[in-house]
């Protein structure tokens with residue numbers, strides 16, 4: 001007996017079945033989305049080909065690099081005193097900038113969160129503040145405010161980080177508020193509490209752990225990006241590196257040494273901040289950096305211990321008036337004290353001198369950004385530059401996508417042929433992520449003398465670490481029923497991957513790739529400032545001169561529109577391919 | 579005593595409340611005298627929570643008037659409303675303590691209406707308020723837990739802390755919205771007894787919603803039954819038996835679905851009663 005026999009005579013012939021089968025449904029919106037995706041892929045390939053990665057070009061940059069390495073001095077560090085003061089300044093700038101942004105983010109988040117906003121029309125205002133501050137690169141802010149401060153002063157850096165970081169921090173703060181339990185707040189309202197009391201007693205204690213975790217996470221990001229602030233004349237390690245790289249060939253050894261210091265500092269402080277997040281707050285570090293990963297691996301399967309307080313002896317009301325020094329209280333108090341100490345130390349390390357600030361420039365600087373204008377350029381010039389930046393972003397994303405598809409797939413438990421392969425590729429991805437891509441970019445730009453190509457390579461490098469991990473995670477999260485069904489039907493490993501894993505992982509792959517394009521556009525803008533290309537070129541030129549600030553506004557608006565467009569497309573894709 | 583003893587402390591007249599197309603309350607008239615202990619009885623969705631929230635000005639009626647402690651709530655400005663709320667305490671089914679704060683600080687939040695500006699941390703409250711809070715904790719048997727985090731307590735313990743927080747207001751009216759619906763039978767009995775004792779000792783006016791008939795009987799002075807946002811029963815509890823209440827419920831139930839819901843509730847109540855008998 002065969003299967004066909006079972007179906008019986010009424011089933012008819014194969015052609016008959018084909019004729020009766022329903023046509024494949026293909027909704028118009030989905031078709032549109034596919035067309036857009038293909039168009040973006042073609043655009044990426046074209047961008048990559050426009051950037052002249054020809055063999056001759058690679059060879060000549062390789063020759064330049066070889067020449068540089070052969071002629072530069074040995075890798076060296078500044079003297080210990082200089083080194084510690086540089087580290088201190090960079091650390092202090094990042095601490096104070098992040099702190100300032102966190103404090104400003106509180107009222108912004110209160111406006112933006114649905115359950116605390118004083119009036120519904122203020123919500124978009126809060127969100128807009130977040131979007132705008134996030135879109136203006138910190139380097140641009142630092143350059144723009146450099147007139148107000150002496151060269152090498154830490155203040156423009158604090159200012160720049162303080163404004164730019166509001167975007168991410170206020171968004172996450174607002175999310176935390178919206179995710180908090182409304183009940184305690186209503187209980188305080190029911191007892192006659194005012195709005196402010198509702199917030200500080202009912203909401204704030206609930207969101208504080210997540211707020212601290214957010215601030216620490218942003219601290220890590222700001223530290224990774226701090227090298228770039230040196231390009232705007234902000235003192236610290238980044239500035240010392242810039243100065244060193246400006247001296248060829250003698251300074252290159254020192255520049256490389258400083259780059260290593262920045263790298264080590266990033267990793268060490270990331271470990272510290274992840275440990276705090278884990279131990280103090282019970283928040284799993286979810287960041288992409290090396291330190292986060294080490295902490296996650298080291299603390300796996302160790303739940304935070306619960307503590308009980310058992311007062312000794314007789315309890316009476318007057319005795320209980322004094323709060324006992326339990327382990328919890330000692331711990332909380334010492335963490336608070338340490339935090340305050342770090343802030344005070346940061347204040348002194350940066351050695352802020354307010355007497356140097358030219359306060360009269362502050363209002364004029366702020367005013368100078370309005371209205372937006374084009375200066376002596378045409379809109380076509382700016383559009384052309386924006387296109388170059390977008391090309392860099394897409395080209396880098398394409399390179400990242402190709403490599404991370406391979407690396408990420410092999411790092412997924414359900415795809416990798418063996419545990420050993422999986423772990424190897426997980427480690428490779430961690431290494432990719434550990435390198436601060438902006439430091440890498442500066443280095444490549446310096447060494448090869450190329451702008452866009454070096455930028456693409458650096459961005460692609462960082463992108464592999466990010467996208468590879470996201471791909472690996474999303475493949476591992478795919479429901480494994482279909483895979484098991486195919487295995488049971490005798491499919492090979494490769495067949496299972498293509499027929500079961502891929503289709504299920506595709507929606508998040510698309511979303512993650514677009515997210516990468518989004519962050520790449522921001523990074524490519526900044527790289528343009530270092531490498532003198534794309535929209536960054538015009539930004540550098542315009543931000544240092546007060547009368548040209550109108551151009552900065554125009555350029556930043558163009559970046560905002562581009563990023564918002566990518567975010568919009570990403571949101572649409574996620575909906576269509578869900 | 580003064581004039582407030584003459585007029586009722588709570589007076590609802592023709593109160594209706596619509597949420598969009600849902601009518602949560604419809605034409606409710608209710609008067610509660612000072613010192614009365616009233617049980618609001620009704621199935622889930624009958625409007626008990628909504629009614630209680632009106633008594634604290636957390637909702638304003640779509641139609642009709644809510645008068646509490648001599649003030650007409652819909653007419654009050656925000657700060658006047660807060661002053662009324664300070665005299666009316668509320669306890670909730672889910673306790674609604676701030677999980678990461680200590681028990682003592684949670685109790686102290688009950689005094690916020692008497693303080694100016696926001697407070698954060700125990701040191702921000704004056705010493706005599708802390709003493710008062712500890713006294714209230716002692717009264718509900720939670721003194722030794724004063725410095726534990728609220729989320730480390732059991733449900734019954736959390737509800738006691740919530741009662742201490744309510745006492746911190748020195749309230750004249752105590753509202754309780756299904757205070758024991760999330761508790762096991764033993765803690766339920768303890769918490770209900772505690773509320774009753776405190777109400778008697780402090781001469782509080784109490785409005786407490788319940789959906790278990792057996793808990794309501796013999797606990798309150800008066801039983802008010804709600805159905806579809808309407809008052810369908812308003813009777814002294816004295817001498818009322820479970821079957822009498824269920825009979826009234828049964829008579830007002832108009833659909834078979836409602837009748838079967840009531841019947842299953844009756845079965846649950848009997849089962850719970852047997853279970854507690856078994857423990858004894």
Ligand SMILES: Nc1ncnc2c1ncn2[C@@H]1O[C@H](COP(=O)(O)OP(=O)(O)O)[C@@H](O)[C@H]1O
Pocket residue numbers: 597600601602620621622623624625626627628629
């Ligand atoms: N905030 C609200 N928005 C919309 N509908 C509500 C709201 N609160 C209550 N309701 C509706 O009003 C009715 C009564 O609810 P509720 O007062 O919570 O009943 P109970 O407390 O007796 O279970 C229900 O139909 C409920 O869905």
Ligand SMILES: [Mg+2]
Pocket residue numbers: 626627755756
């Ligand atoms: Mg309810």
